[in-house]
Amino acid sequence: MTNLEKYTKVFEETFSVSAKEAQSLKYQDIEAWDSVGHMGLVSALEDAFDIMLDTDDIIDFNSFEKGKEILAKADYGVEF
Amino acid sequence: MTYEEMINIPPYSLDADEKEKLLTDRLTKLTKLHQKNCPEYARMLGAVNFNIEKIKSYKELPFLPVRLFKELELKSVVSEDVVKTMTSSGTTGQAVSRIYLDRTTSSNQQKTMVKIVSDFTGSSRMPMIIIDCPGVIKNRAMFSARGAGILGFSVFGAKKIYALDDDMKLDVDGLKEFLKKYGDQRILLFGFTFMIWQHFYKELLRLKEKGITFDLSNGILIHGGGWKKLVSQAVSREEFHERLKDVCGLEHIHDYYGMVEQTGCIYMECQYGHLHASIFSDVITRRPGDFTEACMGEPGIIQVVSAIPESYPGHSLLTEDEGAVLGVDDCPCGRKGKYFKINGRLRNAEIRGCSDTYADKFEA
Numbered sequence: 018m019t020n021l022e023k024y025t026k027v028f029e030e031t032f033s034v035s036a037k038e039a040q041s042l043k044y045q046d047i048e049a050w051d052s053v054g055h056m057g058l059v060s061a062l063e064d065a066f067d068i069m070l071d072t073d074d075i076i077d078f079n080s081f082e083k084g085k086e087i088l089a090k091a092d093y094g095v096e097f
Numbered sequence: 098m099t100y101e102e103m104i105n106i107p108p109y110s111l112d113a114d115e116k117e118k119l120l121t122d123r124l125t126k127l128t129k130l131h132q133k134n135c136p137e138y139a140r141m142l143g144a145v146n147f148n149i150e151k152i153k154s155y156k157e158l159p160f161l162p163v164r165l166f167k168e169l170e171l172k173s174v175v176s177e178d179v180v181k182t183m184t185s186s187g188t189t190g191q192a193v194s195r196i197y198l199d200r201t202t203s204s205n206q207q208k209t210m211v212k213i214v215s216d217f218t219g220s221s222r223m224p225m226i227i228i229d230c231p232g233v234i235k236n237r238a239m240f241s242a243r244g245a246g247i248l249g250f251s252v253f254g255a256k257k258i259y260a261l262d263d264d265m266k267l268d269v270d271g272l273k274e275f276l277k278k279y280g281d282q283r284i285l286l287f288g289f290t291f292m293i294w295q296h297f298y299k300e301l302l303r304l305k306e307k308g309i310t311f312d313l314s315n316g317i318l319i320h321g322g323g324w325k326k327l328v329s330q331a332v333s334r335e336e337f338h339e340r341l342k343d344v345c346g347l348e349h350i351h352d353y354y355g356m357v358e359q360t361g362c363i364y365m366e367c368q369y370g371h372l373h374a375s376i377f378s379d380v381i382t383r384r385p386g387d388f389t390e391a392c393m394g395e396p397g398i399i400q401v402v403s404a405i406p407e408s409y410p411g412h413s414l415l416t417e418d419e420g421a422v423l424g425v426d427d428c429p430c431g432r433k434g435k436y437f438k439i440n441g442r443l444r445n446a447e448i449r450g451c452s453d454t455y456a457d458k459f460e461a
Contacts, residue, residue, distance in 0.1 A: 071220060071222070
């Protein structure tokens, strides 16, 4: 499984959405991605990629796309 | 200055003059915004012939009593833009405040809170023990103040456990296992004052007598929600600190003052026991007779201002708490801004606060 597939799968499982829906998703677009769901997403991503996000990155993480940018940073080194 | 720019200023870095300029500019803008977008608010300003052109300082801006959010649906955005409604903690039968948040306000609350708390804990995340039950955050559409507090602080937690089950019983095995894994790291503990005392401290004490001990000397505890019940049980701040240290070695303890009507702008207690106002908010103490500003050290009713609220007119509020300003810009901890203490609730005020409303169910 590529990193992108893994990343997308976390969204699918956390928010019960399809891969296609996940790709355009933004924070608070759907009920499941509220502040509680956000912390669930963070811990699921952390487990999947064995990383730990900084508080600032958790706060900035406000869309599927933005999340990819954050994970690709040197601190986490996830290549997409 | 926009809030985006403001949030990049370190929270305790401005002296009184700089902060007054910043807050006056921002709060005057917010007053205009709410006057334009919230008809009820505009009518209230009209009723007192308020003229914004005459305002020289944010201290002259009108304040609404916090109670008003229980009686009126006050918002400055259309209903479609409301992403979250937060409610105050209230005892059974009490009316609760309803605070309407749009995306911007909700996100600024979380960002601000992270800036403030990081100044005390550092920005790295820690294993976290939440001294409450998981049931608190179940209802996601209607957020209680208790759930919002837990969730807000959760950003600082890496691995988390709830120390209590839904019957408010200590999860002894869970806690043991957690400390076995993470006990050598710095651990964040968060909870509400009375719950910590009633369901955590007392249980740890009972277990200690049976020879079961927990070492939390690596812990940093942040707690809030009011002291009323503990004061009535004659537990002072000093005793709270001493007893927790005795029972589990916990030494780093910070109280905070805050309310759901101004979520995000919390007032953290430093190691000298002073509550601190950041650059994002301020407290003004007012004399009960004529609402003039009280002097340093003189007890007064607490008015709070916050630079955050854009979706509801809650940027300047008169609380039902009494307190006193202790100093400005010169706390030995090095943080600039006002520092103060809370004496308690005004007489005849309702019981509120996450800790106190919960505690109201217990006999003294």
